[in-house]
Amino acid sequence: xxxxxxxxxxxxxxIRTEVRASEAPRxxxxxxxxxxxxNFSYGPNQVLHDVSLDVDEKRVTAFIGPSxxxxxxxxxxxxxxxxxxxxxxxxxxxxxxxxxxxxxxTDVIAVRRRIGMVFQKSNPFPKSIxxxxxxxxxxxxxxxxxTLEAAxxxxxxxxALWDEVKDRLHQSALSLSGGQQQRLCIARAIxxxxxxxxxxxxxxxxxxxxxxxxxxxxxxxxxxxxxVIVTHNLxxxxxxxxxxxxxxxxxxxxxxxxxxxxTNPKEKLTEDYITGRFx
Amino acid sequence: xxxxxxxxxxxxxxxxAASVLLVVVGIAATLxxxxxxxxxxxxxxxxxxxxxxxxxxxxxxxxxIWGTLYSSLLxxxxxxxxxxxxxxxxxxxxxxxxxxxxxFLTELLAAIPSIVYGLWGIFVLxxxxxxxxxxxxxxxxxxxLFSGPPLGVGMLAAALILAxxxxxxxxxxxxxxxxxxxxxxxxxxxxxGATRWEAIRLALYYGRTGIIxxxxxxxxxxxxxxxxxxxxxxxxxxxxxxxxAPQYTMAxxxxxxxxxxxxxxxLHALVEIGLVLFLITIVVNALSRxxxxxxADKPVAVAPSAAAPVAAAA
Amino acid sequence: MKTTAYDLRRxxxxxxxEIFCAAxxxxxxxxxxxxxxxxxxxxxxxxxxAFFTQxxxxxxxxGGGMANAMVGTLILLxxxxxxxxxxxxxxxxxxxxxxxxxxxxxxxxxxxxxNGVPSIVIGIFAYTVAVLPFQRFxxxxxxxxxxVMMLPLIVRTTEELLRLVxxxxxxxxxxxGATRSRAVWTVILPAxxxxxxxxxxxxxxxxxxxxxxxxxxSLNNRFWSTRLDQPIASLTVQVYTYANSxxxxxxRQAWAGATVLIASVLTFSLLARFVTRRLERxxxxxx
Numbered sequence: 001x002x003x004x005x006x007x008x009x010x011x012x013x014x015i016r017t018e019v020r021a022s023e024a025p026r027x028x029x030x031x032x033x034x035x036x037x038x039n040f041s042y043g044p045n046q047v048l049h050d051v052s053l054d055v056d057e058k059r060v061t062a063f064i065g066p067s068x069x070x071x072x073x074x075x076x077x078x079x080x081x082x083x084x085x086x087x088x089x090x091x092x093x094x095x096x097x098x099x100x101x102x103x104x105x106t107d108v109i110a111v112r113r114r115i116g117m118v119f120q121k122s123n124p125f126p127k128s129i130x131x132x133x134x135x136x137x138x139x140x141x142x143x144x145x146x147t148l149e150a151a152x153x154x155x156x157x158x159x160a161l162w163d164e165v166k167d168r169l170h171q172s173a174l175s176l177s178g179g180q181q182q183r184l185c186i187a188r189a190i191x192x193x194x195x196x197x198x199x200x201x202x203x204x205x206x207x208x209x210x211x212x213x214x215x216x217x218x219x220x221x222x223x224x225x226x227x228v229i230v231t232h233n234l235x236x237x238x239x240x241x242x243x244x245x246x247x248x249x250x251x252x253x254x255x256x257x258x259x260x261x262x263t264n265p266k267e268k269l270t271e272d273y274i275t276g277r278f279x
Numbered sequence: 280x281x282x283x284x285x286x287x288x289x290x291x292x293x294x295x296a297a298s299v300l301l302v303v304v305g306i307a308a309t310l311x312x313x314x315x316x317x318x319x320x321x322x323x324x325x326x327x328x329x330x331x332x333x334x335x336x337x338x339x340x341x342x343x344i345w346g347t348l349y350s351s352l353l354x355x356x357x358x359x360x361x362x363x364x365x366x367x368x369x370x371x372x373x374x375x376x377x378x379x380x381x382x383f384l385t386e387l388l389a390a391i392p393s394i395v396y397g398l399w400g401i402f403v404l405x406x407x408x409x410x411x412x413x414x415x416x417x418x419x420x421x422x423x424l425f426s427g428p429p430l431g432v433g434m435l436a437a438a439l440i441l442a443x444x445x446x447x448x449x450x451x452x453x454x455x456x457x458x459x460x461x462x463x464x465x466x467x468x469x470x471x472g473a474t475r476w477e478a479i480r481l482a483l484y485y486g487r488t489g490i491i492x493x494x495x496x497x498x499x500x501x502x503x504x505x506x507x508x509x510x511x512x513x514x515x516x517x518x519x520x521x522x523x524a525p526q527y528t529m530a531x532x533x534x535x536x537x538x539x540x541x542x543x544x545x546l547h548a549l550v551e552i553g554l555v556l557f558l559i560t561i562v563v564n565a566l567s568r569x570x571x572x573x574x575a576d577k578p579v580a581v582a583p584s585a586a587a588p589v590a591a592a593a
Numbered sequence: 594m595k596t597t598a599y600d601l602r603r604x605x606x607x608x609x610x611e612i613f614c615a616a617x618x619x620x621x622x623x624x625x626x627x628x629x630x631x632x633x634x635x636x637x638x639x640x641x642x643a644f645f646t647q648x649x650x651x652x653x654x655x656g657g658g659m660a661n662a663m664v665g666t667l668i669l670l671x672x673x674x675x676x677x678x679x680x681x682x683x684x685x686x687x688x689x690x691x692x693x694x695x696x697x698x699x700x701x702x703x704x705x706x707x708n709g710v711p712s713i714v715i716g717i718f719a720y721t722v723a724v725l726p727f728q729r730f731x732x733x734x735x736x737x738x739x740x741v742m743m744l745p746l747i748v749r750t751t752e753e754l755l756r757l758v759x760x761x762x763x764x765x766x767x768x769x770g771a772t773r774s775r776a777v778w779t780v781i782l783p784a785x786x787x788x789x790x791x792x793x794x795x796x797x798x799x800x801x802x803x804x805x806x807x808x809x810x811s812l813n814n815r816f817w818s819t820r821l822d823q824p825i826a827s828l829t830v831q832v833y834t835y836a837n838s839x840x841x842x843x844x845r846q847a848w849a850g851a852t853v854l855i856a857s858v859l860t861f862s863l864l865a866r867f868v869t870r871r872l873e874r875x876x877x878x879x880x
């Protein structure tokens with residue numbers, strides 16, 4: 001429910017938005033993911049219509065739009081999570097570093113290992129913090145203790161959780177607070193060293209302080225990873241992302257640098273949405 | 280005035296509901312009262328005496344306790360992997376179109392009356408078991424597990440029948456438990472590159488308490504099963520490890536000898552066996568309930584039968 | 594990252610487990626098929642009209658039927674329902690109306706315990722309460738045993754179904770000034786009634802197949818009897834007796850009896866399933 005009662009964006013957002021993404025000038029980005037003419041349907045319902053866009057490498061890309069606009073579905077197309085739904089069908093191509101991940105014979109397991117995902121609600125396994133972080137490594141055959149320990153420290157440090165949990169790695173992950181659990185899930189996702197990190201409204205269940213921490217984290221992680229984040233929260237998109245894509249009824253309406261999209265939208269629809277005229 | 284009405288309503292319904300409680304207490308009381316002579320005469324030795332000789336007035340329950348536990352545990356050993364396999368298939372793997380019909384069919388197995396299982400056991404299963412036993416090579420027969428003449432009736436036939444009978448119960452509850460595991464758990468596993476089995480294993484792990492409860496529920500069924508077992512186990516009070524040996528269970532001896540018990544001590548000894556059976560099944564069932572309650576706030580389906588989803592589905 | 598040999602092994606393991614699970618389902622359906630097959634093959638030829646209309650014949654005379662046993666089973670089921678349905682439904686009402694009460698939890702637990710008590714033990718209970726004092730096996734004692742077995746099923750089904758009745762129904766009734774009991778009897782219970790009746794059918798189907806609790810309560814009766822204070826025949830005990838006999842003709846009769854039992858259970862189950870489906874659709878329609 002709570003995701004439907006989103007507060008309309010402050011009309012003044014265009015002026016007040018602090019766009020950190022462009023603070024440090026960086027080299028021009030190469031392309032990590034290329035979507036071309038993606039159509040997607042569940043049974044008879046077409047959810048995505050002809051979506052084409054490029055996601056820049058080592059940048060944060062935000063997908064925004066009202067509930068049901070298909071942004072989460074699109075995100076799940078990027079690591080083939082939609083395969084789990086029997087009636088799901090995709091047409092068009094999704095290329096990750098040039099490789100079509102929907103090509104016949106593609107190893108879905110390898111695809112998902114390359115592309116990590118963090119979910120709306122934190123979903124730690126009912127195991128210890130340590131076992132959570134190393135789950136992905138263990139199933140792919142890494143059992144060497146020092147390697148696992150090194151990976152735990154590295155991932156938790158990157159996820160800004162190490163200092164909080166280093167003394168209780170063998171306690172249950174469920175003993176952590178909501179925000180800590182979500183950071184643990186991020187650590188778990190990056191422990192397998194993916195190239196891309198997908199985040200599906202990672203802060204929607206968190207309080208503002210925990211949200212702030214995750215946002216800081218996203219900002220620091222883009223040094224290493226290509227990040228795609230779906231969010232409901234326009235300020236969040238403005239704060240963390242380099243580029244933003246706005247979706248409306250399953251179609252990509254506008255895609256461009258976040259600064260431009262929020263300060264100078266080209267489409268009327270985008271403007272209406274970011275100024276809170278609907279949502 | 281309406282307040283008064285409501286109080287009365289609560290009182291009356293509470294009294295009726297309390298009768299359920301009363302029945303359970305009543306069962307315990309009748310069992311204790313009805314086995315009094317035997318309890319006093321044999322005390323704890325009743326549990327560990329092997330002799331069952333109604334003529335001499337010697338009564339020991341050990342062969343029956345052994346037979347019940349042995350047959351039930353064997354059945355559990357046989358049924359658990361299959362029951363979990365069914366639960367996993369129906370909760371995780373089955374194509375949507377097949378799921379409901381398959382659920383119906385597997386639960387139909389629970390609806391077949393135990394007398395029909397028994398009848399089928401005597402005339403179809405036992406001859407098959409007998410020829411299997413007869414075909415057992417000599418060297419294998421020297422192992423205590425397979426010693427004895429090939430009678431057909433005996434521990435093996437009983438365990439097989441029991442395994443078939445309890446499988447749908449464990450399978451149905453385990454399936455419900457699996458379905459209660461949040462999808463997000465499986466998604467987390469898949470997103471980390473897990474195979475289907477790895478994701479399922481995680482779901483099984485998540486629901487492990489309830490899964491154990493489901494298995495124990497099956498155990499409770501096996502312990503109390505009477506007629507089908509009586510018809511195929513051979514009804515011979517002995518403590519033997521052999522699968523081929525005819526043995527006896529607590530429920531079977533009560534079914535066979537209750538109306539024949541000529542003197543009071545004999546009858547009381549039989550009732551005491553009933554008391555032992557009651558206590559064992561209560562412990563097993565209570566444990567399984569507690570495990571299941573810990574998982575789901577609401578109790579999981581009390582008993583699957585072909586139509587049990589009445590409550591679950593409506 | 595490429596597919597490694599280890600990944601191939603993982604995938605093979607996963608495949609193997611999936612096959613095992615599918616095989617489990619097949620494995621469970623094999624005995625079902627075998628049982629149905631044999632019951633029909635052995636039982637159907639023996640199932641002549643005489644089976645339904647005639648009395649058992651003494652040993653040696655072929656033919657005869659189980660008319661008395663079928664009537665006996667119906668009488669026993671009637672007695673069981675007369676006992677268990679009112680008590681069960683009222684208890685279910687109590688459990689759903691006063692969810693948090695301490696008696697409620699105790700009753701709920703007792704119902705679950707009772708559901709797990711072996712049927713043979715319930716037979717001993719009914720024997721002690723209803724046979725011993727009168728020194729006579731009776732239909733009433735058998736009905737009591739079956740009734741006790743039905744009780745927990747009806748209690749829990751009623752409770753579950755009442756909980757599904759939308760809160761707005763109750764509020765509507767209470768807003769009109771109804772007392773709690775009136776709201777229950779006139780609005781809430783009727784809303785759940787079709788489901789509860791299905792639950793009763795299911796419970797009846799389950800106890801109809803019980804043999805153990807009848808062995809020393811209603812016993813058996815070779816003659817026609819509908820008297821409640823006399824031993825009475827039942828389909829299950831009759832099948833049990835015949836199955837344990839050495840006579841081929843009686844074995845045939847036993848298979849015929851089993852066919853009738855299975856056919857009734859199947860009918861009940863399909864009926865209940867059909868009704869459940871209908872109810873489900875109705876619920877989806879209203880809620």
